[in-house]
Amino acid sequence: MRFDLVDLQLFIAVAEARSITGGADRAHLALASASARIKGLEAALGTALVKRGRRGIELTAAGESLLDHARIILHHVDAMRGDLAAYAGGTRATIRLLTNTSGLSEYLPKTLAVFLGLHPHLSIDVEERESADIAQAIVSGTADLGLAAEHALPDTIERIAFSDDRLVLVAARGDQLAKRRQVDFHEVTGRDFIGLTAANALHAHVAGHAARLGARLRFRARLNNFHSIGQMVAAGIGIAVMPEVAARRCAESMRIGLVRIRDPWASRKLVICARSFKALPRPAQQLVEHLRKVAQH
Template identity: 70%
Template sequence: MRFDLVDLQLFIAVADSRSITGGADRAHLALASASERIKGLEAAFGVTLLKRGRRGVELTAAGESLLDHARLVMHNVEAMRGDLARFASGVRASVHLLANTVGLAEHLPKALAAFLRDNSDINVDVEERESIDIAAAIASGAAELGFAAEHALPDNVERFVFGEDRLVLVTARRGAFATRRQIDFQEVAGHDFVGLTQATALQLHIAKYAARLGLRLHVRARLRDFDAICQMVASGVGIAVVPEAAARRCRRAMPIATVRIRDQWANRKLVICARSFRTLPRPAKLLVDHLRQAAVSLRPGNGR
């Protein structure tokens, strides 16, 4: 069985573009050369990898399996190059971490700050995504490490619980729901809201479940952070849905009240996830170990 990394890169490019011509362009190969390489892969494995048609190509079941393995191989090769380049040039290593809105705003900053202080040769690039997108990126091998709501993850993604993320309703201390302890989200229909900007993952999550209930939220203001949202709520502009940790913090300085949302979608476990923690490059493993220790320290009875 003879094939090389160029063959795997080409196959990934063909699969992503659903076209041998498009894959050849992405891989910077002549069409004839790309076509021969694909045929060589099929001959090497003894299976048909692509279904060829007028509108391009589709992966066979064997092709889907090869794509999965090819992405993992190329990911490990890039990780190897990155680790060794760090030793050769002295350039800092970098870890790419996908995180949902709540993780980015409330849970990660303190833990990441401690990690960066202790690891001066490692940078961390955090990108905000919705949990379902993080799950897809991790499962496909397009990303190595994520911070997401557990309910969005498929079974084949490894994870450990970092903390809990309960979403609560926030209202002015003398607002319509201020005396309530719990509420069904359906009951907020018709009330003015203060929300996050539409591009944030959490706002997409809230809007999706509101739509499932047949609710159209009347959002009077959209802001970038939870403190600003709670200030608007305290001034009587509207109600809001924010993480309990943020609401509790803001409640100490603002005249707001919090109400527990009974709906299941409002209760989420936040997890650190990866396709395989064992196969992560060394910088990412160091970050995972640090976050695992941080998660333990945040649990009740461990100093918080």
């Protein structure tokens, strides 16, 4: 069974374009060459990978399986290239970590600083995404490691408990809402909100749940950190949704109150996640072990 990276890149392009012609264009190959390579893959594997039709192609079950593996292989090849290129800059390897907003703003900065201090020849690229996007990236093999809300993960993803990550409402202390212990989110969707910027993963998460209630949240201001949001809330400009750990930190110096959100989506558990922890590159395994120790204290 012999095929090369060009075959895999072509197959991904064909699968995404749902067309051998379109895939050939994306892979910068002549149509005849692309068609021959696909047939060669099928011959090497001993099974059909695509069903050809007038409107393009559809993947067979074997084709779907190959697509999954091809994406993983090319992801690891890209990671290898990046790690080897890093030698020229004196860095041995780069760990790529996807995280939701809570992880990025509340847990990772100090934790990663300690880790990098202990491992001077490693570097970390952190990208913020919604937990559902993190799960999809790990399942598809385009990411190795994530820090995400557990409820968004399918059973096929391995996970290690990291922290509780409850979301709460915050309101100015003079607001009647601040006197309540808990609230259903539909009760407040008509209020003015202070939120994170539209590109932020937590903003998309909260706005999505509001949309499921048939509401579109009205934002008086959008800022890029919870401290600034807390100041706006304390001034009575609007209410906000933020991680409880961030809200309690803000409440130490601001006149705001915390209100529990009864909706299930607000009670989250943050977990470290991967397709397989044993299959991770050694540097990523070292980071997982560090995060595991942090989670235990």
